[in-house]
Amino acid sequence: MSNITAVAYYAGIPPNNSNPEKPQILDYFCQGVVASGDTAIAHTGMDTLRCDVALIQGFVHEHGKSAPHLQLRKNAVNLQKSTNKRSLIVDSNLFLYADKSNPLHYLRYSFDGVFPTTGFYFDQDVDPARWEQISRDLGIGLKPWRTHGNHILICLQRNGGWSMRGLDEFNG
Numbered sequence: 001m002s003n004i005t006a007v008a009y010y011a012g013i014p015p016n017n018s019n020p021e022k023p024q025i026l027d028y029f030c031q032g033v034v035a036s037g038d039t040a041i042a043h044t045g046m047d048t049l050r051c052d053v054a055l056i057q058g059f060v061h062e063h064g065k066s067a068p069h070l071q072l073r074k075n076a077v078n079l080q081k082s083t084n085k086r087s088l089i090v091d092s093n094l095f096l097y098a099d100k101s102n103p104l105h106y107l108r109y110s111f112d113g114v115f116p117t118t119g120f121y122f123d124q125d126v127d128p129a130r131w132e133q134i135s136r137d138l139g140i141g142l143k144p145w146r147t148h149g150n151h152i153l154i155c156l157q158r159n160g161g162w163s164m165r166g167l168d169e170f171n172g
Contacts, residue, residue: 004039004041004049004050004051004052005033005038005039005040005051005052005053006029006030006033006038006039006040006041006051006052006053006054006055007040007041007043007049007051007053007054007055007076008026008027008029008030008040008041008042008043008055009026009043009048009054009055009056009057009072009073009076010023010026010042010043010044011043011044011045011046011068011069011072012056012057012058012069012072012073012076013026013057013058013069014058014067014069015069021102021105022057022058023057025055025057025090025107026042026055026057027042029055029088030042046068046072048072048075048076048079050079050083050085051080051085052085052086053080053085053086053087053088054076054077054079054080054085054086054087054088055087055088055090056073056076056077056087056088056089056090057090057091058073058089058090058091058092059073059089059091059114077089077112077113080112081112086111086112087111087112087113088109088110088111089109089110089111089112089113089114089119090107090108090109091107091108091110091114092107092108093105093106093107093108094106094108095134095138095140098138098139098140099138104137106134106137106138108121109121109122110122
């Protein structure tokens with residue numbers, strides 16, 4: 001087996017990316033791996049490499065599945081699964097509607113997949129102070145639960161979002 005601890009897949013970033021945060025995520029990951037004494041590869045190729053942990057920025061979605069950078073993401077995750085190794089998937093901030101520039105670098109992290117049935121989102125034993133901090137930082141909050149009134153709010157995934165697995169939430 002390979003002695004490569006981690007591979008960051010830079011070619012998985014969309015070719016027309018203008019957001020400096022996306023490559024920085026991969027840069028910081030590699031720096032952290034090296035600082036801990038392990039080996040990190042900043043991989044720019046379109047092939048997949050055997051390693052203990054693969055870092056993918058973003059995930060495959062239903063639009064443009066054949067795009068090379070999306071195929072690389074999919075292939076990297078599949079290789080990790082086939083060798084019983086981990087993939088760490090980093091995706092955009094859920095709260096960009098409240099803070100488009102993302103100066104505090106809030107991101108989503110999951111191991112081995114992005115769906116509730118395939119990925120682990122570190123959502124067990126969550127410290128409530130985390131939400132309180134995000135709420136303060138971004139000036140957002142939740143209204144108290146109500147059992148009376150005339151309206152029911154149903155929150156959906158945005159149309160075309162990958163988490164719906166191709167289902168149309170409006171024509172369900």
